[in-house]
Structure formats: C-alpha cells, structure tokens
Amino acid sequence: ETGVTQSPTHLIKTRGQQVTLRCSSQSGHNTVSWYQQALGQGPQFIFQYYREEENGRGNFPPRFSGLQFPNYSSELNVNALELDDSALYLCASTLRDGGQETQYFGPGTRLLVL
Amino acid sequence: KQEVTQIPAALSVPEGENLVLNCSFTDSAIYNLQWFRQDPGKGLTSLLLIQSSQREQTSGRLNASLDKSSGRSTLYIAASQPGDSATYLCAVRSGTYKYIFGTGTRLKVLA
Numbered sequence: 001e002t003g004v005t006q007s008p009t010h011l012i013k014t015r016g017q018q019v020t021l022r023c024s025s026q027s028g029h030n031t032v033s034w035y036q037q038a039l040g041q042g043p044q045f046i047f048q049y050y051r052e053e054e055n056g057r058g059n060f061p062p063r064f065s066g067l068q069f070p071n072y073s074s075e076l077n078v079n080a081l082e083l084d085d086s087a088l089y090l091c092a093s094t095l096r097d098g099g100q101e102t103q104y105f106g107p108g109t110r111l112l113v114l
Numbered sequence: 115k116q117e118v119t120q121i122p123a124a125l126s127v128p129e130g131e132n133l134v135l136n137c138s139f140t141d142s143a144i145y146n147l148q149w150f151r152q153d154p155g156k157g158l159t160s161l162l163l164i165q166s167s168q169r170e171q172t173s174g175r176l177n178a179s180l181d182k183s184s185g186r187s188t189l190y191i192a193a194s195q196p197g198d199s200a201t202y203l204c205a206v207r208s209g210t211y212k213y214i215f216g217t218g219t220r221l222k223v224l225a
Binding site: 035 | 118145146148150155156157158159160163203205207209212213214215216217218
C-alpha cells in the first residue's frame with residue numbers, strides 16, 4: 001500500500017474529447033509526477049509538479065497539462081484525445097526523508113480512446 | 115540522454131530456480147535506481163531502491179546490485195515461485211525530477 005490513489009480506474013473516451021485524471025497522495029509528499037505507459041512499454045515521464053508549479057516536462061505536447069493542489073492532490077488533463085493516448089497513466093508522489101527520495105506509485109488509470 | 119535497457123525481454127523458468135534480471139543504463143551519473151514489479155493491468159510496486167552511494171540492497175528473496183561505473187544493475191531472485199510471475203521494471207533517476215524506465219522483463223515461473 002503506497003498511500004497514492006488514482007481515479008477513475010478505467011475510462012473510455014472518443015477521439016477529440018478531453019479527459020481529467022486524478023491522483024491523491026499522502027500528506028507531506030509535495031512532489032507529484034505523471035507517467036504514461038503504453039502497452040508493452042515502460043512508463044514515460046510526462047511532467048512533474050512541485051509546490052503547485054510544473055517542475056519539469058518530458059516529450060509530451062501542450063495538450064497534456066496538469067494541476068497540483070495544496071491538499072496533495074493533482075490532475076492530469078489531456079485535450080483533443082488521440083488514439084495513441086490509450087495507455088495506463090500513473091502518478092507518483094515523492095517523499096523526501098533525510099536526503100533520500102522515494103517515489104510511490106499509484107495503481108494507475110487505464111484510458112482507452114476509441 | 116539517459117537510456118535504460120533490460121535483458122532479457124521475457125523469461126520462463128521452472129519453480130525453485132534462482133534467476134538474474136539485468137538492467138543497463140548509458141549515463142553513470144545517477145541519483146538512484148529502483149526495481150519495480152508490475153502485475154498485468156496493474157500499477158507499479160517498488161521492490162528495491164538503491165541510492166547512488168550503495169552497492170546493493172536486499173529484501174527477502176530479492177537482491178539488487180548496482181555498478182555505476184559499468185552502468186549495470188542486476189536483480190537476483192532466489193528460489194523462484196509461481197507468485198513471482200510478473201513484469202519487472204528497472205528505473206533510473208539521473209536528473210532532478212524524473213525516472214527513466216526500461217521496457218521490462220516479463221517473468222513466468224512455472225509450477
């Protein structure tokens with residue numbers, strides 16, 4: 001049990017629609033990262049938020065955007081969905097403890113774009 | 115640019131066998147390396163985290179080693195069991211904020 005939850009667990013959308021995925025992490029985990037995992041691949045970094053601001057971004061277009069809230073929850077928004085956006089979306093929160101950092105992953109949201 | 119490779123891509127072994135999964139990375143300037151387990155359709159479960167200053171970590175039947183100079187890590191699983199069947203992912207953190215993942219090794223342990 002990582003203490004990181006995601007909703008919904010599964011989602012079906014059609015091409016061109018918009019989607020919002022949610023993540024809730026533990027108190028004190030002030031960094032959240034989002035990853036996209038296509039079938040048969042390793043997770044790919046989308047972006048990270050630290051104290052409610054984007055702190056780094058992978059190779060994803062601007063239609064992927066995010067928000068982080070003071071209550072340690074966050075959102076991933078994807079506009080103008082494409083078929084290739086079908087994937088498992090994972091969020092991970094980071095705990096910094098005594099100079100060490102550990103990422104805790106949520107169970108993921110599986111998105112299917114038709 | 116950091117790249118992570120895992121070999122083999124798939125592995126099938128009889129129950130009870132000891133096995134080694136390999137992970138290699140191109141940039142030795144890493145912050146830490148983490149091994150994860152992923153069951154089909156599920157999220158990631160962290161198995162072992164090795165900081166850059168460490169050489170190995172152990173948890174139960176699992177032992178992970180890290181050799182930064184050669185850009186390699188191995189995950190050793192002793193006395194494998196059917197419940198160990200899953201995909202094992204290696205991830206390297208080399209920047210300030212993200213992990214770079216390999217594509218994983220799909221392990222099947224036969225009863």
